[in-house]
Amino acid sequence: MKHYSKIALGLLLVSSVALTSCRQDNTVTPDPPMESIYARLGGSTMVPDPDNAGQMIEQGRLNFRKVVNSAIGLIAADANNNVSGNLGDYFKVLLAEVNAGNTTGFAELSDNLTSFFSYNTGGTNAVNTYKGDDMVTAHDPSKNSRIGKKVTAEDYTKFEGYVGKAANMNGVAADTQLYKDIVAVLESLRPQIIQK
Structure with missing residues (x-):
């Protein structure tokens, strides 16, 4: 035994x-979980707002606003210069307002897009609450008189190109993974936005 x-x-x-x-x-x-896109853009760290003297803004929101404003500016510049294949037909109302000196619609679009992207990429505080229409309604000319026509797949791809160029202009595309993640967000919206 x-x-x-x-x-x-x-x-x-x-x-x-x-x-x-x-x-x-x-x-x-x-691997530790990856930070949200919003956090990687600076998150809720408060910084001086370069567009509003004496006010503070979250770094993540500021970075999104820079990209949004640059993308809108690129689209408007191409539309005003009659660049072939521009997206001006979608923004006729906005472009007419801006050309007449009224930037209220531009400011509202910028704020809505900034809030939409900020909130949906991790900026979940009240400042980033999106108050606009859902993507289907916002891009349907029969429900939203501010959009000129239904979006095509080709034009949505052009829009993504403008966002990419704006991201490059603002240093966001320097972080390849961050850039890819932002493109993935845009691509996730494609089925809701393309209606033609």
Whole structure:
């Protein structure tokens, strides 16, 4: 009996060492979860608002606003210069207002888009609450008189190109993964926005 006990004890010891070493060799430490897009753009860190003297703004929201405003500016510039394939037909009302010196619609569009992207990428505080229409309604000319026509797949791709150029202009595209994540957000909206 002692002989079997020593053998059993020896096997148990060898098995426990083998199993322990296997467990240690095969243990995979998961990567920490990636920060939200909003957090990677600066998140809720408060910084001076360059457009509103004496006011503060979250860095994430400011970075989104810069990209949004640059993208709108690029679209408007191409539309005003009659660049072939421009997106001006979608923004006729807005462009007419801006050309007449009325920037109220521009400010509202900028604020709505900034809030939409900020909120939907991790900026979940009250400042970033989106108050505009859902994407289907916002892009349907029969429900939204401010959009000139239904969006095509080709034109949505052009819009993404303007956003990409605006991201480059504002240093956002320097972080390749961040840029890819922003494009993924835009692509997730494609089925709701394209209506033609």
